[in-house]
Structures are given as C-alpha cells and as structure tokens.
Amino acid sequence: MIGVITPFFLFGCSKENYLGKFEEGVEQVLDKVSPSIVAIMVQDANGKTKKIGSGVVISENMILTTESCVGPEENLTIKLQNGKELDTKQLDLVCSDYETNICFIRLKTSGLPKVELANNDEIKIGSLGIAVGNTFYSKGVKVSWGTIGRSWIGGDDPYDEALLTLDAILGSDAGGTPVFNNSGQLIGIVEGKIEGEEHLALILPISTCQKVQQAIEKEGYIARGWIGVYIDLMGEKNKKELQMKVSQVIGMSPAFKAGVHAGDVIIRLNGKKITHSSEVRKLISMAEPGTKIKFTINREGEIFEKELTVELTPRLVGLRRCSNRSI
Template identity: 45%
Template sequence: MKFSLNSTFIKTACLILPVFILSGCSRGSHLEKMQSEIYEVMDKVGPSVVSISAVNRVDGSMKIGSGVVLDKDFILTTENLLQNSNELKIKLQDGTTIDDSEIADIYCDFETNVSLIKLKKGNLKPVRLAKKEQIRNGTLGLIIGNTNYSKGLQVALGTVGSSWIGGIDPYDQELLVVSANFCSYQAGTPIFNYQGELLGLAEGKLEGKDNVILVLPASTCEVVGRILKQDGQIKRGWIGIYSNTGRSKLKQNRSEGEGVKVSEVDKDGPAFKQGVKVGDLIIGCDGKKIKGEAEFRKMISKAPIGSEVRLLLSRDGQKMEKLVKVETSKNMPVFRRCPNRCI
C-alpha cells in the first residue's frame, strides 16, 4: 500500500535543500532517500492507523480524528475525541468500515485522556510502542493521520520535545510537544519515529501556538491501556480534601514545602467523617513524610479502594493522627490535569 505526501514534506525538503548543496551532496539522491524512508514508514504503519468519526450528542456536530491499533481487537485514541459522542465509524486504510454494531465496548479515562475501543471481533495489525528512554528533545517525528480534506493518510515532519504539562496523576506522565507545520491537526493523530514505533497521540494544540501540538506519550497509553483492557476503568483513591498549595504548570515555579495545607473538606468525604479540618497541615501519611501536594495526591490516588491511610496532622502546633478510609471520588474533575481538584 502506497501513500502520497502533502505539501508539508515539500516545504521541509526545501528548507533543508541548501544544506545538501553547501555540503556538496546530490540534491536528488538525498531527497529521494528521505522520501523513500518516509514511504517505508507509512507503508509499515498504514494498516494500523485508523480514521474515526463520531457525532457529538450535545449539538449534533461531526467529530473527526484518528487512532491506532493497540491490539488485534483494541483501537487506541484520545478521550476528548470520544467524549459525549455516539454513532462511531472507524475506517481502515484499505476502505473497511467498522460501525457501532461491531463495537463491543468503549473504555475512557478522563484524567489521562486515554480511550480504548474494543471490537467484538478483530484481527487488526497493532503498532509497536517506542520506549520512553528512546525519546529525547530533538527526536524526529512523523505525524501520520487523517484530515478533513484528505484522501487517505497525510504526513508531516516535526521535532519532539518534553514539557512540564501533566504528570499530576500517578498514571499520567508529562506530555510531549511536537513542533510541526501541520495545520489540520485531529485528535488522536499518531506520531511515529523513523522505525515506525509510536511516540504518542496528538491531543491538542498549545494555546497561541498553531504549530505546536501537545502529545500524549506512548508510555502513558501503554500503562493506562493495560489497566483499561483488564478492568475497564481506573479507580483512583479519594478522601475528600482540597489544598490551596496548588501546583504551577512550570516546574521552575513550583514551591514544594513541608506538608499539605487543607483549604476545604468535602462534607460527604471520609476525611470529614474522621475529623480533618480546614487549616490542618498534613505532614505524614502511613509513616512517610509528606513534602508536597503532588506527592500526597499520588499516594492517595494509588491507595487501594477500601483501605485506610494513617494521616499525621499538625493543628495549632499540636500533632495528631487520623485513620481515614480511602473511597472512590463521587465527582469527576471538570478540567483535565487540574492541579486544584479534590484529593
């Protein structure tokens, strides 16, 4: 199966052309080699890249995006593409269409933005995932997906970098960013390295930067996908407190002190029932010193549902312990990766 390149490749080739000329290299041979290598990757991953369309239940508008085959009967995409959607249609590159009647279930995790579509019967070709240690700033990425106007797959070249966005949730790793001239971005568009391994899925654009795409890393997709395949959902621990400690999106602006200051207590939560009050400073949990909110949030989120955690509090200069039962949160967060949501 062969695919055509869009104008982004031509623009990129024109930018690097002077380098080849100055170095005494043959313009034609190097461009032909680059084109051949890109075709090779597209031929390799093409059968695993799918187009996804869905109807928004709220306003009836059409949502179009992409996804990849994670396993023979599981398709990986982003939760923001499937949110409030129905009438799903999945189209493979050979023209095969999969509709709602062939979908067994859909598993979504709002916090990490990972979604899995389980097919009733499938024998699709899965992608290979790149390992986290293979990705560094400057890694070249091939953005391969579908657009509103394209016939078949489109490709753009970009460079991958790291960011400080995300990483609050224990299952969520910090997002990658890709700089590329790819104006027709779609949610779930996969980014591959030159070995045809998945680096991640596009989930949104950086505000004010049309050429910078936020990317859900393959390592997050792998961890969350494994849990969703097994359990259908991720259950996070919750005790019902808020902290005004907050957390800046930029690490250099974070202030990690000692403990977590309680700014609000949910009256329906287990912490309130055990006497935790506004103004308390949580300085320990199960014998471990708490340095900051991010650490404490991850400890509670990963605690088994129904278990108890022993909190060490400081109140008006006095230390005390509270044994608090871990429950599941009754309310979904309004904003994804929100640093100020209830713990």
C-alpha cells in the same frame, strides 16, 4: 527536518539527492503504518457527524485514540484504510480514562494490521516525528512531520507522564493522530495543541498509553482514590519537609466523615514526612477504595492522628491535569 535538509545545501554540488532520500524514508514509514491508521467519527442522534479524529491499531482488535476524541458518545463509526466501516454494533468495548485523556476501543473483529511500539527510553530530543492521521478533507492519510521534544506538562496522576511535543502544523481535528519515529514505530498520539502555539502539538507518550491499558483492562476503568480535601502547601522549597494546610473539606467526603477541618495542618502521611507535593496526590490516587490512611494533624498546636477511608474519586469534567482541585 532541518537536520535532513541542511546537507542538501552544504553539498549542493553533490550528486546525492538528499530530499529524495528523505521522501523515500517517509514513504517507507507510510507503507508500513498506513494500514493501521483509522478514522474515528462521532455522530449525533440524527446520524450527523459531529467530529472526526484518528486512531491507530495496536493489537489485532484494539484501537488507541484520545478520550477527548471519543468523549462520552456511544454512536461511533470506525473507518479503516481499506474503506470498510465499523459501527457501534461491531465495537466490543470502549474504555476511556478522562484523567490521562486515553481511550481504547476493542473491536469484535480481529486480524487488523497492528503497529510496532517504540521504546520510550530511546526517544531523543530533536529526533524526527511523523504524524499520520485523517481529516475531513484528506483522501487516505494526511502526513505531517517535525522534531520531537519533551515538556514539563503532565499531571500529578501516577499514570500521567510528562507529555512529548511535536514541532509541526496539524489540523484542528488531529486528536488521536499517531506519531511515529523514522523506523515506523509508534512514539505516541496527538492530544492537542498549546494555546497560542499553532505549530506545537502535545503528544501522549506510548509508555503512558501502555500503563493505562494495563490498568484499564482489569475493570474497564481506572479506580482512583479520593478523600475530599483542598490543600495549600507550607514550607520553603529548599526544605526537606513540607506541610499541607487544609483549605477546604468537601461535605460528606472521607475527610469530612473523619473529622478533618479547614485550617488543619497535615504534617505526616501514614507516619512519614511529606517531601514533595505530588507524592500525596499520587499515593491517595493509587489507593483502592476502602484503603485506610492516617494523617498526623496539627490543629492550633495540638498534634493528633485521623484515620480516613479512601473512596472512589468523582469524575470532575473540565479539570484534567489541574493541580488546584481536591485530593
């Protein structure tokens, strides 16, 4: 926004109307993307609306939004910009991934206008981001804009890339709101806000959404691996090799069944040195249930190997992107 307004002040005597040109640019984006914006309403058992969010059409019959917007609810209503409403009976499939907070809603109908997707590699810090969504009070779409930034926030999950940020004031019901660049290409969707930073929204990048869609289309969900241990890292950060101390083993987990004990120090994974804490979680998470992995363990000076069979990770609600949980 600053980059657009500054010339107006610097060249105030000019006949050029820079604010007018900015408005025209925003209007062009809205004309292009608005037909693809949807409102998502979740009703309780009595049909009363509990919450509302936004979504965006990314293919002729597929809507992208956040898992937190939809949740485990099955009573959904999708409202299109032409006023048409689609109830649960008109939804073919709802696929949610709790870990990355991404949800895809496949419709039984097709032919909806879809948006163009941006190239994540071309998203620049400081570039314009235009959020186009719905609220309880907006007639049509609600528009906000600000500058795009990159954050360090992101999980150790292999599908979860670092989040983008949007420096803009958004409403409390902004979940799932699509964010576009100045060409009307989809950059990502709003996940939420940073606590204490009302003007800063977190954006799930479109590249993450695409990776999750490719994975989730196979089974309707992403099957992540799990062995059931809590770990503490050992070794200085400047060393090229890390070791992991098992602080807790979950009962009846793969690690428990293989005889791994609290206090064991894991010094190798499948025969390889551990050089980064996230690589272990990512490797196990990407492993399909039934995959065999080997730990080289130091137990009070005794070195030996344990083979574990990866199982499907349990859904741990409330622990999204939390590194202090079991692997």
